[in-house]
C-alpha cells in the first residue's frame with residue numbers, strides 16, 4: 001500500500017519510458033483528439049503583412065500630435081487588397097481608409113479608429129478627434145510567428161486551437177501516432193453483458209463501457225474483451241489475450257475476497273507489481289504492474305525495442321487492476337491509467353489540474369486516506385460553491401452521474417467546515 005502521491009509517481013516514472021506506436025496520416029479534422037507525430041511550422045510570417053486590427057484610417061501618428069486634425073483621404077484598402085505603394089501610400093497630412101484584416105499601406109504607422117473620425121466627403125478629408133501612438137491598431141508582419149517557427153510540437157494532442165494552426169499553415173493532412181489499443185476486461189461471476197437479461201443476483205457490465213469511453217477520451221482505442229468469470233483458467237486466458245494490446249485494464253477481482261483472483265493470476269504470469277493498493281477512497285485496492293512480453297504469456301515473442309532513452313529493453317506490457325465498484329473504476333482510471341494511455345499515445349502526460357471552490361456544507365470523514373468524493377460544483381466566478389453529492393458509496397453510479405467533480409480531501413483532515421476552500425478534480 002502506497003500513498004496517492006507515490007502511486008501517481010510510480011505510474012509517471014514508467015510512463016516516461018514507453019514508446020508511442022507508428023505514425024499514420026489523418027485528414028485534418030479526423031486528427032481532432034489525435035497526437036501529432038510531426039511538429040507544425042509556420043509556412044510564412046504570421047501575420048504575413050502589417051495587419052490592421054480596426055476599421056478606420058491608416059495614418060502617420062506624428063500628424064495627430066494635436067487633435068482634432070484634418071487629413072487628406074488619398075485611398076482605401078479593403079481586407080484582401082494589396083496596396084501598391086506607387087498608388088496608395090500615406091504621406092504627411094494624409095490618410096487611407098482601411099478595414100480590419102487589411103494590410104497597412106506604405107508610409108502609415110498606425111490606424112485611427114473610425115469611431116473617432118468624421119469623413120468630410122465634399123473635400124476628400126477626414127477629421128480625427130483622438131491621437132494615436134505609432135504601432136497602434138495593427139499587428140506588424142511576423143509579430144505572431146516568423147516563417148519556419150515551430151507552432152505546435154510533436155506530441156501535442158490536437159484540439160480545436162491546434163486544428164486552427166494546422167489549417168492556417170495549409171495542412172489538410174497531419175501525421176499522427178497510431179492510437180494505443182487498450183484492452184478492457186471485466187471480471188465477476190455476477191456480471192452479464194448489457195444486452196442480456198440479468199438474473200436476480202446479476203448486474204450489467206457497465207464498467208467495460210465507462211472504461212471504453214474513458215479510454216477513447218484519453219486518446220486510446222478500447223478493445224472490449226468481455227467478462228471473465230471468477231475462475232483461474234478463463235481469467236488467465238483473457239488476461240493473456242489482453243496483454244497482446246498496448247495496455248490492459250481489468251476491473252474487479254483485485255480486492256481481498258475469496259474469489260478476487262486477478263493479482264494471483266497475474267502473479268502466475270510473472271507480473272511485476274509497482275503497487276498493490278493506494279491510500280485513496282474510492283479505489284483503495286487498485287494495482288499497477290507490467291509483464292514482459294517475452295514471458296510465457298501465450299503470445300509470440302516481441303523483439304527488444306529501444307526506449308526513448310535509447311537503451312535497449314524488453315517491451316513491457318503494463319496493466320492496471322481497477323476495483324470493480326463503478327465509481328472506483330472511474331476515479332482510478334483518471335488518477336492512474338490516463339497518464340499511461342497519454343504516454344502510449346505519444347503525449348507527455350498532463351498533470352492533474354485541481355480547481356478551488358468554497359465548501360457549501362461541512363464534511364466529516366475519517367483520516368488515513370486521500371478522498372475523491374463525487375460533488376456538485378455550482379455558481380460561477382467568485383460565487384462558485386461545491387457540495388458533496390449524496391451517495392451510497394462507490395457503487396452508486398446514479399449519484400456520480402449527478403456530480404460534476406470530485407472534492408479532494410487530504411488524508412489528515414477529519415473535518416472540513418462550511419466556507420473552507422477545497423480542491424476539486426473536475427470530472
Ligand code: AMP
Pocket residue numbers: 186187188190191203204205206207208251252253254255257260323324325326395
Ligand atoms: P469487486 O472489485 O470484484 O469486488 O467488485 C466490487 C463491486 O463492483 C461489486 O459490487 C461488483 O458487483 C461490482 N462490479 C464488478 N464488476 C463490475 C462491472 N463490470 N460493472 C459494474 N459493476 C461491477
Ligand code: MG
Pocket residue numbers: 187188189252253260324
Ligand atoms: Mg468481483
